[in-house]
Amino acid sequence: MPPAPATATAAAAVLHLEPFLPCLTTFSHYKQFHAQLITSARLYFEPSLRARFLDRLALSAHAAALPHALLLLRSLPSPATNDLNAALRGLAASPHPARSLLLLAGRLLPSPSPPRPRLDALSLSFALKASARCSDGPATLQLHALVLCLGCTADVRLITTLVDSYAKCDDLASARNVFDGMTVRDVASWNALLAGLAQGTEPTLALKLFHRLVGSFRELPPREAPNEVTMVAALSACAQIGSLQDGLYVHEFVRKMGVSGNVRVCNALIDMYSKCGSLARALEVFHSIKREDRTLVSYNTAIQAISMHGHGGDALKLFDEMPTSIEPDEVTYIAVLCGCNHAGLVDDGLRVFHGMRVPPNVKHYGTVVDLLGRAGRLAEAYDTIKSMPFPADIVLWQTLLGASKTHGDVELAELAATKLAELGSNVDGDYVLLSNVYASKARWADVGRVRDTMRSNDVRKVPGFSYTEISGVMHKFINGDKEHPRLQEIYRALEEIVSRIGELGYEPETSNVLHDIGEEEKQYALSYHSEKLAIAFGLIATPPGETLRVIKNLRICGDCHVVAKLISKAYGRVIIIRDRARFHRFEDGQCSCGDYW
DNA sequence: TTTATGTACC
Numbered sequence: 001m002p003p004a005p006a007t008a009t010a011a012a013a014v015l016h017l018e019p020f021l022p023c024l025t026t027f028s029h030y031k032q033f034h035a036q037l038i039t040s041a042r043l044y045f046e047p048s049l050r051a052r053f054l055d056r057l058a059l060s061a062h063a064a065a066l067p068h069a070l071l072l073l074r075s076l077p078s079p080a081t082n083d084l085n086a087a088l089r090g091l092a093a094s095p096h097p098a099r100s101l102l103l104l105a106g107r108l109l110p111s112p113s114p115p116r117p118r119l120d121a122l123s124l125s126f127a128l129k130a131s132a133r134c135s136d137g138p139a140t141l142q143l144h145a146l147v148l149c150l151g152c153t154a155d156v157r158l159i160t161t162l163v164d165s166y167a168k169c170d171d172l173a174s175a176r177n178v179f180d181g182m183t184v185r186d187v188a189s190w191n192a193l194l195a196g197l198a199q200g201t202e203p204t205l206a207l208k209l210f211h212r213l214v215g216s217f218r219e220l221p222p223r224e225a226p227n228e229v230t231m232v233a234a235l236s237a238c239a240q241i242g243s244l245q246d247g248l249y250v251h252e253f254v255r256k257m258g259v260s261g262n263v264r265v266c267n268a269l270i271d272m273y274s275k276c277g278s279l280a281r282a283l284e285v286f287h288s289i290k291r292e293d294r295t296l297v298s299y300n301t302a303i304q305a306i307s308m309h310g311h312g313g314d315a316l317k318l319f320d321e322m323p324t325s326i327e328p329d330e331v332t333y334i335a336v337l338c339g340c341n342h343a344g345l346v347d348d349g350l351r352v353f354h355g356m357r358v359p360p361n362v363k364h365y366g367t368v369v370d371l372l373g374r375a376g377r378l379a380e381a382y383d384t385i386k387s388m389p390f391p392a393d394i395v396l397w398q399t400l401l402g403a404s405k406t407h408g409d410v411e412l413a414e415l416a417a418t419k420l421a422e423l424g425s426n427v428d429g430d431y432v433l434l435s436n437v438y439a440s441k442a443r444w445a446d447v448g449r450v451r452d453t454m455r456s457n458d459v460r461k462v463p464g465f466s467y468t469e470i471s472g473v474m475h476k477f478i479n480g481d482k483e484h485p486r487l488q489e490i491y492r493a494l495e496e497i498v499s500r501i502g503e504l505g506y507e508p509e510t511s512n513v514l515h516d517i518g519e520e521e522k523q524y525a526l527s528y529h530s531e532k533l534a535i536a537f538g539l540i541a542t543p544p545g546e547t548l549r550v551i552k553n554l555r556i557c558g559d560c561h562v563v564a565k566l567i568s569k570a571y572g573r574v575i576i577i578r579d580r581a582r583f584h585r586f587e588d589g590q591c592s593c594g595d596y597w
Numbered sequence: 598t599t600t601a602t603g604t605a606c607c
Contacts, residue, residue: 050598128599363606364606396606
């Protein structure tokens with residue numbers, strides 16, 4: 001036991017156990033305290049002390065603590081609600097949150113002995129935390145029913161937890177419904193919904209809600225006033241959408257609220273600016289954080305930003321400059337490796353990978369396989385997969401397939417395709433890559449076979465789309481778009497573009513088109529790729545010289561990359577395209593990726 | 598003793 005906080009005799013210490021509670025650190029302390037509770041009979045006669053002890057024990061970081069807490073709970077002849085809650089809370093925060101739900105379900109079963117404690121709002125709150133952590137939608141729904149049964153619908157904190165839980169289970173509609181049904185809200189309720197929408201599939205809706213919130217700022221009761229957490233959620237929505245306009249607006253609001261010094265807000269700003277294409281502003285925010293205030297996440301986000309923009313050398317530099325007081329974690333290594341990858345720094349990447357101070361996970365192996373694969377070191381890439389201490393996932397085989405395609409290795413491509421089929425991947429990209437390998441070797445019969453398999457397997461097509469922001473309005477384009485209101489104009493502009501860049505030597509690169517169609521039709525399919533439509537629209541809808549920003553859901557294709565370079569030269573425009581993995585910045589006929597991506 | 602917050606492989 002740690003020394004008693006007061007000078008007391010042993011007898012007095014027995015009378016006052018509470019002061020020791022905050023001092024318990026080692027597992028041995030906990031066991032001694034437990035023994036004291038038993039020998040003084042307080043385990044039974046002071047239920048509130050017991051519950052507070054259980055709560056601390058269940059939340060303690062020591063591996064043996066939580067099992068010990070559960071043992072203690074089971075040993076109680078008549079556990080109180082607070083005892084149960086302590087265990088529910090500990091389990092919900094543990095690596096196995098589902099056990100919290102099991103405990104709750106067990107307590108619900110009718111059983112005369114030992115008597116089941118009643119559930120209260122706190123029990124449900126902890127259980128909802130658990131169902132959120134395991135993304136268990138049906139459990140959240142059942143807990144919602146219990147909330148209604150227990151009549152806790154006026155408990156703002158509990159209902160906020162319910163909103164959060166629905167959102168974390170990807171049931172945004174229910175999250176929204178519960179939120180809308182709240183008669184009293186506070187800022188946490190707003191934040192739970194905003195964060196849920198922003199990180200889920202509804203970032204646009206999140207921003208709408210944010211505007212509604214700050215628009216009625218003056219009339220809101222103080223408990224609903226937006227705070228720094230609101231800002232972080234809104235910035236995360238801007239980052240996901242890639243809307244620099246909205247991001248700048250939120251940043252303005254951050255300044256007005258006086259939370260520009262909050263490190264979490266700064267980290268969110270770095271991420272937002274980076275994902276909206278402005279690396280300069282992202283780094284400005286990073287450097288504005290006082291050195292001693294920078295957290296691991298600040299470094300990770302900044303390194304990730306530099307990497308996404310293709311500056312692998314600078315990413316390595318910042319990584320090396322990290323203070324020794326901050327230990328890099330798995331995310332740091334992903335960010336640095338990603339930077340080496342996008343910049344083609346093979347040896348640096350391998351050096352970083354082999355020097356990792358945390359165990360590499362499948363994503364780290366993924367970057368290394370990509371790094372080696374792109375550089376044409378296919379055998380080493382495959383050996384890396386074989387050497388992994390865990391099985392390869394779909395993404396890893398797709399990476400190897402991509403590398404095999406780039407370097408025309410039929411055997412390895414077939415192997416990767418077989419693995420992908422075994423793992424149940426059935427997206428068009430897999431087939432396109434395999435077919436391209438065959439096509440590059442003029443093995444037309446195999447190309448046809450792949451196409452037949454595609455047809456019979458009912459392949460899932462990932463529709464390609466792009467969007468661009470013009471005067472604060474997002475315009476979305478899908479491949480071969482026929483819906484946009486200014487379609488005629490856009491298609492005319494595209495024709496003009498193709499003829500103008502034709503003078504610079506442009507010829508459509510059709511090898512990425514799978515379908516067995518004539519050359520002219522292939523060119524047609526290519527010329528309406530969504531990013532081309534978005535760029536063409538940007539050219540006619542913005543004044544000369546203005547930077548064009550386009551966001552694409554898939555990776556940019558080779559032909560669009562060539563076209564973007566030529567447009568940047570022919571029209572004197574900077575074009576910034578964010579694709580699935582990184583940024584391409586086109587200026588005067590060159591791309592920041594150096595044609596390596 | 599509950600609530601809401603940032604970074605991640607193709």
